[in-house]
Amino acid sequence: MKEHIDNLLEKYWEGESTLEEEKELRFLLSEVQGYESAKEFFLGISELSQLEGKEPVKPIVTLPFWKRTWLGYAASLALFVSIAFVVFQHQQQKAKQEAYEQVVAALSLIQENMQKGSESMEVLRELRHLQTPINLFDIEQ
Amino acid sequence: MKSFFETHIWPLKSKLYRMAYLWVKDREVANDVLQQVFEKAWVRKNDLESMDNPTAWMVKALKNESLQHFRSTRKIDPLGDLDLADATKTDEEESVDRMQQVLRFLEKLPEKQREVFHLREVEGLAYEEIASYLEISLDQVKVNLFRARQQLKVYLIGKK
Numbered sequence: 468m469k470e471h472i473d474n475l476l477e478k479y480w481e482g483e484s485t486l487e488e489e490k491e492l493r494f495l496l497s498e499v500q501g502y503e504s505a506k507e508f509f510l511g512i513s514e515l516s517q518l519e520g521k522e523p524v525k526p527i528v529t530l531p532f533w534k535r536t537w538l539g540y541a542a543s544l545a546l547f548v549s550i551a552f553v554v555f556q557h558q559q560q561k562a563k564q565e566a567y568e569q570v571v572a573a574l575s576l577i578q579e580n581m582q583k584g585s586e587s588m589e590v591l592r593e594l595r596h597l598q599t600p601i602n603l604f605d606i607e608q
Numbered sequence: 609m610k611s612f613f614e615t616h617i618w619p620l621k622s623k624l625y626r627m628a629y630l631w632v633k634d635r636e637v638a639n640d641v642l643q644q645v646f647e648k649a650w651v652r653k654n655d656l657e658s659m660d661n662p663t664a665w666m667v668k669a670l671k672n673e674s675l676q677h678f679r680s681t682r683k684i685d686p687l688g689d690l691d692l693a694d695a696t697k698t699d700e701e702e703s704v705d706r707m708q709q710v711l712r713f714l715e716k717l718p719e720k721q722r723e724v725f726h727l728r729e730v731e732g733l734a735y736e737e738i739a740s741y742l743e744i745s746l747d748q749v750k751v752n753l754f755r756a757r758q759q760l761k762v763y764l765i766g767k768k
Contacts, residue, residue: 480761482754486732504767508713508760511706516730518707520625521639523646 468499476505612657617649620663623731624670630714630726631674641673648673664743713763717756724749725756 475492478484484492493513496506600606621642628638628645648669649656656662714722720742727738738749 480757482750482757486734490732504764507706508710508764511703511708511710512729514703515626515707515710516732518626518629518635519622520629520635520642523621523639523643 468495469501472496472499472502611653613650613653616662617646617653617656617666620666621646624666626730627667627723627726628670628674630711630722630730631671632677633711637677641670641677644673645669661740661743663741667741713760716763717759720744720748721752721756721759724752725760728753 472492472495475484475488475495478488479492493509496502496509624645625638625642628641629635632638632641645666649666656665659665714726717725723742724738727733727741728735733741735746735749735753738744738753739746742749
């Protein structure tokens, strides 16, 4: 194993080792006796690589003044358009309702007048009985 | 759906933290530096999305922010106060000693060698990734890593 470590170390010093070989070298060094200074140094590197800082605070979105102003205008416009739309819809609905009520009123007026006309025509219906005696007694004209 | 910032920038936070720590040698300061860089990145998130290499931009921003910290505090050699508080906090003095040893070695290296060595040994990045992080050629990565390892060999022999 010592020979293998020496080979890996040689490649390492020459800058010819791969990342995998370097990982293997560190592992083997931690397992064997000797190589104390290299072992300690690589352990220090490994500890350094695990060092973590405080989680940075995620930056808060702050818009420049002009963007905020325009966003304000856009929001106001959107609100205005929405209100205008709702009022318009309401007016439309109201106009439809009024038109319907007018039509219904007109129709009921017509019906009422028709009723009156029908009643006045009832008298004329009685006139058909004028012919009855003539037919009954078979009177020659 | 996650944004570009969340998928490409946010996952860099641990690596960037350790890089900041390597430069400023103080965990609290490294946290502050990282926070500043993430805030700057957030403001420029649309620019970052259109960049070829947003990671390199983050590394540069981190380096600039660390330098700015040194300029404002005028602290040239901050190794003296290297997290001794952590030792009492975490009760892992030996671990802190080992990390200090690594950082002291890194301090002796020229800047580029230090960065390449850190990205390879601590972050376990491939040569191509290191080249991308630091915006240097693959050959420069190999040369700097070779030189840094040669220095390490001498350093470790000297310790025996």
